[in-house]
Amino acid sequence: MATTKKTGSKTFADTIAEADLKGAEKAAQARTELAELRDNVARWRDEHVEAAQRVQWIRGNFHRGKEVVDSASFAEALANEERLKLLSGHGQDLDAWTGEDRRVRIAEKNLPPAEKKLAAAIASALGGALPGAEILSTFGKVEGSPAESDLPVAVVSQSKATYDGTRGEALDGKRPFMSGLMISGEVEVTLYRKPEHRELFPPKIAKHLAKEGVTLAHTDSLVNAETVTRSEGEYEVDTLRLTVERMGNPSASPELKSRYAEWIASRQTSLTAPTPQSARSIYAGN
Numbered sequence: 001m002a003t004t005k006k007t008g009s010k011t012f013a014d015t016i017a018e019a020d021l022k023g024a025e026k027a028a029q030a031r032t033e034l035a036e037l038r039d040n041v042a043r044w045r046d047e048h049v050e051a052a053q054r055v056q057w058i059r060g061n062f063h064r065g066k067e068v069v070d071s072a073s074f075a076e077a078l079a080n081e082e083r084l085k086l087l088s089g090h091g092q093d094l095d096a097w098t099g100e101d102r103r104v105r106i107a108e109k110n111l112p113p114a115e116k117k118l119a120a121a122i123a124s125a126l127g128g129a130l131p132g133a134e135i136l137s138t139f140g141k142v143e144g145s146p147a148e149s150d151l152p153v154a155v156v157s158q159s160k161a162t163y164d165g166t167r168g169e170a171l172d173g174k175r176p177f178m179s180g181l182m183i184s185g186e187v188e189v190t191l192y193r194k195p196e197h198r199e200l201f202p203p204k205i206a207k208h209l210a211k212e213g214v215t216l217a218h219t220d221s222l223v224n225a226e227t228v229t230r231s232e233g234e235y236e237v238d239t240l241r242l243t244v245e246r247m248g249n250p251s252a253s254p255e256l257k258s259r260y261a262e263w264i265a266s267r268q269t270s271l272t273a274p275t276p277q278s279a280r281s282i283y284a285g286n
Helices: 012-063 071-088 102-109 117-125 202-211 219-223 254-269 279-283
Strands: 134-138 153-157 182-193 228-232 235-248
Touching (some): 012 134, 117 235, 202 235
Antiparallel strands (some): 153 182, 228 235
């Protein structure tokens, strides 16, 4: 990987670091708001039960000829029940996987990333595919462009959290796979270059990443894909989106890696066994 090139007192790497810092602040704020939404939904549900019981009690007394409240209080009770019914999401479908309120589930799904595990891993894997270019990674929004002296420089960014199968819920309806051993997700590769520098070439990128143990989705389409290129002043900016189906998790525990290696070895030496041990039991620690 190329050495960081300085532009005055600030480099493009400094700009990326600032993007990470702002991204972390945004992620923290979003998680605070999600926690507040969860608390509010729980409170609204409890309050709606009480409000509905009060309306039922008033109606029951009215039917028995007892005027326990005046019309204004009755109207207020009805309005309060309707308000809490809407706020609590009463009658709405719950998420099929988690049983949570759909608003909570959607907010959770749309959380901005608080890490750049996948982007950093892809940046590391891309080293040999972009000779001469410094390759940076971020999970924040990059504001500004590199100076001419920084070129060529590439940025691998991710706008969604890295999925490693360790969360209890499934990802978009899919079952968790190899929990903690593999990671997946989406990244965007942006190359800032001068016109004389080589552009991003999707087939080359796909082939190089495959050698690095990265499995991409839609690999066949990448063979004929064209990089999106735009001009910024006197240099070019290439952009390529990649969907990573799986690649090794750099932070996977040695124990998990060892158990997986043992499972692979057992598969190779016992192909004729009637009931070979399954991968799922390996990951479960059986």
